[in-house]
Amino acid sequence: MSEVHDVIIAGAGPIGLFLACELALAKVPVLVIERDAQPESPWKDKALGMRGLNTASIESLYRRGLMDQALTAAQDRPQHFKAKPGFQFGGHFAGILLNANKLDMSRHKYRLPGPGLVPGPSYMARVEKAFTERAVSLGVTIHRGAGVSGVSQDDDLVTVQAGDQTFRTKWLVGCDGGRSAVRRAAGFEFVGTEPEFTGFAFTADLDDASKLKPGFHFGKGGLHIVGHEKNYFLIDFVDKTFDRAKEPTLEHLQTVLEHVTGTDAKITKVHHASSFTDRSKQATTYRKGRVLLAGDAAHIHSPLGAQGLNLGLGDSMNLGWKLAATIRESSTDFTLLDTYEKERHPVGAWALEWTRAQVTTLKPDLFGGAIRNLVQDLLSTTDGTNLVVDRVWGLSLRYDPDDKDAHPLVGCSAPDYEFDDGERLGVKMLGGKGLLVSFDDEAELKKLAGAYEDRIDYLAVRAKEQLGIKALLIRPDGFVAWVAEEKSDVNAAKPALERWFGKASK
Numbered sequence: 001m002s003e004v005h006d007v008i009i010a011g012a013g014p015i016g017l018f019l020a021c022e023l024a025l026a027k028v029p030v031l032v033i034e035r036d037a038q039p040e041s042p043w044k045d046k047a048l049g050m051r052g053l054n055t056a057s058i059e060s061l062y063r064r065g066l067m068d069q070a071l072t073a074a075q076d077r078p079q080h081f082k083a084k085p086g087f088q089f090g091g092h093f094a095g096i097l098l099n100a101n102k103l104d105m106s107r108h109k110y111r112l113p114g115p116g117l118v119p120g121p122s123y124m125a126r127v128e129k130a131f132t133e134r135a136v137s138l139g140v141t142i143h144r145g146a147g148v149s150g151v152s153q154d155d156d157l158v159t160v161q162a163g164d165q166t167f168r169t170k171w172l173v174g175c176d177g178g179r180s181a182v183r184r185a186a187g188f189e190f191v192g193t194e195p196e197f198t199g200f201a202f203t204a205d206l207d208d209a210s211k212l213k214p215g216f217h218f219g220k221g222g223l224h225i226v227g228h229e230k231n232y233f234l235i236d237f238v239d240k241t242f243d244r245a246k247e248p249t250l251e252h253l254q255t256v257l258e259h260v261t262g263t264d265a266k267i268t269k270v271h272h273a274s275s276f277t278d279r280s281k282q283a284t285t286y287r288k289g290r291v292l293l294a295g296d297a298a299h300i301h302s303p304l305g306a307q308g309l310n311l312g313l314g315d316s317m318n319l320g321w322k323l324a325a326t327i328r329e330s331s332t333d334f335t336l337l338d339t340y341e342k343e344r345h346p347v348g349a350w351a352l353e354w355t356r357a358q359v360t361t362l363k364p365d366l367f368g369g370a371i372r373n374l375v376q377d378l379l380s381t382t383d384g385t386n387l388v389v390d391r392v393w394g395l396s397l398r399y400d401p402d403d404k405d406a407h408p409l410v411g412c413s414a415p416d417y418e419f420d421d422g423e424r425l426g427v428k429m430l431g432g433k434g435l436l437v438s439f440d441d442e443a444e445l446k447k448l449a450g451a452y453e454d455r456i457d458y459l460a461v462r463a464k465e466q467l468g469i470k471a472l473l474i475r476p477d478g479f480v481a482w483v484a485e486e487k488s489d490v491n492a493a494k495p496a497l498e499r500w501f502g503k504a505s506k
């Protein structure tokens, strides 16, 4: 009880673990408190545990050297996006498939080919294992078997109750999932909409599996998806009374299967089953005093269109270095830290809206059908597909630079430059520091970077394609803070340096 921790993270799910890695990389000691005694779960490495990771997430993994460990078939990943004959799966909107062949990457001037560009799948088990191994190797302690049940705080410290133990910490981050105990105990407001449907994800044997065709299908009762490895998803708009505290029974799944799909196929054995809804809620603020929220603890919505994990990984990548800097400075000035909420809350709000739009499109009534027909028409066009793919893959993500005259790259993910020495920019970010890149090795910029050498690496390099840029400042999360197209004006770089990295140390 006497020890005061710098940071406690509640929850060793993907978001808590990735945040722990980010903090530990910045040399902040972290204790993770996880409710479950064992990380393994029967579904996490099976079809039900499969998750689609978008470009924004894969870039983050790549910039931390975690791609090979966290991604399925990482070695075979394409370096750039190529159209293939026929149809190429690029995600979906409310079950309406996106043909990635329509994607026109030439619209993204600052997106260069590289290992982080193309989305791909992984499994929860694989992602969590990779993050756990990294976190432990960086000195993170994971305390399993008793969840956080109580939280209180004053101006300086947070007291955390977990099982029969009491901990004290300067900061607590709730990464304890959609039913977050931290969120409730710390009194965060969580607002939004109640469910329109109940979803079921299950792996099962059927008496005649050929009665259900693979892929996405709309029926009178809702949407159904027939995946690989005997994996089924049912979206049921009819019965909203299912008690989600219980595991779905074979009998219940059979009833839903019949009215959603209209099939007479019989389920003979259920291997794994879980339920979900489209309840969509977001914390109105991501910080209350010394308690923060990230991942599903901060926002919940339906899994339609595969956004939740991606959203949470973006939260962790954004929060980690800002919280680390706040702790390093022992400061009560939370200006930098509060840019976490400022940048990430709108992205969360967007995901809620995006998934709600899909729910409306899926409604098995005349209204849903009318919207669905319209969306289907829009997605048959190149422009429509590009707009939706940009959002689902995270290609259009830009944090508001607060300056309408800012260079279009400011607030966006940095281009994955390939340098003359054959290395790429992503690899230069493994240490988690900021980067000041000067393609002309300008003496004044070098001097400026030297005054921040504990927080920023200076890189004097030439790139194969410089995209008209002479110099740029990149934050530890890989987002661009400042760009010079002409000979760099050092004075113009200073405000960006101070905004994101504080005062110079020399």
Ligand SMILES: Cc1cc2nc3c(=O)[nH]c(=O)nc-3n(C[C@H](O)[C@H](O)[C@H](O)COP(=O)(O)OP(=O)(O)OC[C@H]3O[C@@H](n4cnc5c(N)ncnc54)[C@H](O)[C@@H]3O)c2cc1C
Pocket: 010, 011, 012, 013, 014, 015, 016, 033, 034, 035, 036, 050, 051, 052, 053, 146, 147, 148, 149, 175, 176, 177, 178, 180, 181, 182, 201, 276, 294, 295, 296, 297, 303, 305, 306, 307, 308, 309, 310, 311, 312
């Ligand atoms: C069917 C389905 C498919 C999905 N597909 C995708 C997809 O393709 N792409 C995508 O991006 N997202 C997808 N998602 C969403 C994604 O799985 C979640 O957004 C993601 O798992 C959230 O991670 P998290 O760490 O915030 O929460 P969780 O994964 O819920 O982890 C929370 C952790 O906190 C622990 N915990 C709970 N309570 C406490 C407590 N009181 N104290 C301490 N620990 C506690 C839990 O045991 C758990 O380990 C899908 C979701 C579903 C249901």
